[in-house]
Amino acid sequence: MSGLARYTTRKILRISSDSEIPLIGCIAFGLIDRGTNLIQVRPITTCPLSCIFCSTDAGPHSRNRQTEYVIDDLDYIVEEFRKIVAFKGPKHIEAHIDTVGDPLTYPKLVDLVQELATTPGVEVISLQTHGVLLTEKLVEELDSAGLSRINLSIDALDPELAKFLSNTPSYDVEKIVRIAEYIAKSTNIDLLIAPVWVPGLNDKEIPKIIELALKIGAGKKWPPLGIQKYIPHKRGRKPRNIKPMSWSEFYRRLQILEKRYDVKLILRPSDFGIHKRKSIKAPFKIGEIVRAKVVAPGWLKNEIIATARGFCITVVRASLEQFPIGTEVFVRILKTKHNILIGKIA
Numbered sequence: 325m326s327g328l329a330r331y332t333t334r335k336i337l338r339i340s341s342d343s344e345i346p347l348i349g350c351i352a353f354g355l356i357d358r359g360t361n362l363i364q365v366r367p368i369t370t371c372p373l374s375c376i377f378c379s380t381d382a383g384p385h386s387r388n389r390q391t392e393y394v395i396d397d398l399d400y401i402v403e404e405f406r407k408i409v410a411f412k413g414p415k416h417i418e419a420h421i422d423t424v425g426d427p428l429t430y431p432k433l434v435d436l437v438q439e440l441a442t443t444p445g446v447e448v449i450s451l452q453t454h455g456v457l458l459t460e461k462l463v464e465e466l467d468s469a470g471l472s473r474i475n476l477s478i479d480a481l482d483p484e485l486a487k488f489l490s491n492t493p494s495y496d497v498e499k500i501v502r503i504a505e506y507i508a509k510s511t512n513i514d515l516l517i518a519p520v521w522v523p524g525l526n527d528k529e530i531p532k533i534i535e536l537a538l539k540i541g542a543g544k545k546w547p548p549l550g551i552q553k554y555i556p557h558k559r560g561r562k563p564r565n566i567k568p569m570s571w572s573e574f575y576r577r578l579q580i581l582e583k584r585y586d587v588k589l590i591l592r593p594s595d596f597g598i599h600k601r602k603s604i605k606a607p608f609k610i611g612e613i614v615r616a617k618v619v620a621p622g623w624l625k626n627e628i629i630a631t632a633r634g635f636c637i638t639v640v641r642a643s644l645e646q647f648p649i650g651t652e653v654f655v656r657i658l659k660t661k662h663n664i665l666i667g668k669i670a
């Protein structure tokens with residue numbers, strides 16, 4: 325199997341500037357501005373893993389997704405990104421490539437990093453990945469292209485537990501650790517190790533992962549670790565019989581580990597230079613009914629994507645059988661937070 329079909333049997337929608345699909349409004353792809361100097365860049369949705377705790381239900385074992393998207397047209401996403409940078413003010417911008425899958429599946433990733441790096445005002449380019457597709461050669465290419473940091477998720481060092489958590493028999497954590505060492509030694513890329521702490525499953529792994537990060541020299545410029553709390557999501561995957569930690573319990577445990585290892589584990593946006601910045605405002609009000617045009621199948625089953633006023637709106641409880649591409653529909657806006665627009669047929 326070749327191309328993106330390696331990662332999914334679902335329909336792959338290729339997006340270009342001719343597709344009439346805006347790159348703001350849908351959580352699954354494009355660009356997200358949450359009112360800080362960080363812009364999330366989401367060029368693709370596919371993932372080679374199927375982690376049992378995945379909040380976005382990504383990968384080959386996904387049950388809720390119906391479509392994967394790839395922004396084939398590099399110029400399109402770069403131009404739209406640059407418009408947002410210009411709007412926000414071209415200084416101290418971080419481009420954070422953090423998809424609802426794994427960005428390493430994006431065939432034009434190195435070119436994308438290079439284009440982001442040469443955008444005036446962009447000072448940091450970071451990437452969130454589980455690293456399965458990383459090779460030494462790719463690390464070198466990303467290094468030369470201008471990548472600043474890799475947030476690498478390693479959830480367990482025990483090989484069998486790591487396979488279980490990733491729900492992927494071929495997952496080889498020892499290879500990922502070798503790549504982590506290689507990143508830590510690279511010229512420009514900083515390494516942050518970002519395990520998801522799933523209580524009852526990888527508690528004993530977390531101290532080992534901290535020791536690994538400190539041993540290999542992660543965190544030259546930014547903190548070496550970004551431990552994430554497992555949070556069950558409505559349409560994500562939830563491991564059986566796991567009770568999530570409360571936030572207070574999570575911070576209490578991090579505090580204990582901070583003292584034991586003398587390392588900062590409770591992080592704030594300011595640790596990464598993130599600050600508030602003016603945000604794009606989608607011109608919609610909650611409850612408003614807007615005329616929109618159907619342009620694509622939705623990311624999840626029983627959803628479609630429509631566009632209005634230059635934004636994508638995810639329309640829930642609707643299908644292309646009911647409302648084919650090109651149909652005009654009236655949509656009631658349900659959510660607008662961070663310009664991620666959700667609506668339903670009015």
Ligand code: SF4
Nearest residue numbers: 371373375378382425
């Ligand atoms: S947690 Fe990340 S690597 Fe794992 S399936 Fe989800 S998107 Fe893929």
